[in-house]
Structures are given as structure tokens and as C-alpha cells.
Amino acid sequence: MAKLIxxxxxxxxxxxxxxxxxxxxxxxxxxxxxxxxxxxxxGKCCGSRCRHCPFGHENVPQKR
Structure with a gap:
């Protein structure tokens, strides 16, 4: 089912x-x-974990 989604x-x-x-x-x-x-x-990663981030999630905070 996940693959279909x-x-x-x-x-x-x-x-x-x-x-x-x-x-x-x-x-x-x-x-x-x-x-x-x-x-x-x-123009840059906003840090919000966007689904299609073209910047590799570079500004997403590390998990604590």
C-alpha cells in the first residue's frame, strides 16, 4: 500500500x-x-523537513 501512495x-x-x-x-x-x-x-533549505527539499535538508535541526 505504501508503494502505491x-x-x-x-x-x-x-x-x-x-x-x-x-x-x-x-x-x-x-x-x-x-x-x-x-x-x-x-534559494535555500528552510529547515522544515519539506518532502521534496532540493537542498538535502541541510538546515533541518539534528534530532535530540
């Missing part, structure tokens, strides 16, 4: 990026999610 999210994310969109609606939760395109516009 991952495939759905990947497809929706890829389509949104192809259209140059900064966000998409997660098909499972209905939440708005930033795309890689939208996150690249920021």
Missing part, C-alpha cells in the same frame, strides 16, 4: 513540476505541498 505522490509531483508549479495538492491528505520547483525559488 508513493507512486501517486510522485506522479502528481512530477506533473506539477513539468507545469512549473510551486505547489500541488497531496492526493492522499488534501494538503498543499511545495514542489521542488517552488522550493528552488526560495
Amino acid at each position: 508513493d507512486d501517486d505522490v510522485s506522479s502528481v509531483h512530477r506533473a506539477a513540476c513539468d507545469r512549473g508549479e510551486a505547489t500541488y495538492i497531496d492526493p492522499q491528505t488534501g494538503f498543499m505541498v511545495f514542489t521542488k520547483v517552488g522550493l528552488l525559488e526560495r
Whole structure:
């Protein structure tokens, strides 16, 4: 089941990026999610553990 969900999210994310969109609606939760395109516009990792972070989550705090 998890693989199916991952495939759905990947497809929706890829389509949104192809259209140059900064966000998409997660098909499972209905939440708005930033795309890689939208996150690249920021220019750096915000530290919020974004799903599609193109910066390798470099500013995410270490777990305590």
C-alpha cells in the first residue's frame, strides 16, 4: 500500500513540476505541498523537513 501512495505522490509531483508549479495538492491528505520547483525559488533549505527539499535538508535541526 505504501508503494502505491508513493507512486501517486510522485506522479502528481512530477506533473506539477513539468507545469512549473510551486505547489500541488497531496492526493492522499488534501494538503498543499511545495514542489521542488517552488522550493528552488526560495534559494535555500528552510529547515522544515519539506518532502521534496532540493537542498538535502541541510538546515533541518539534528534530532535530540
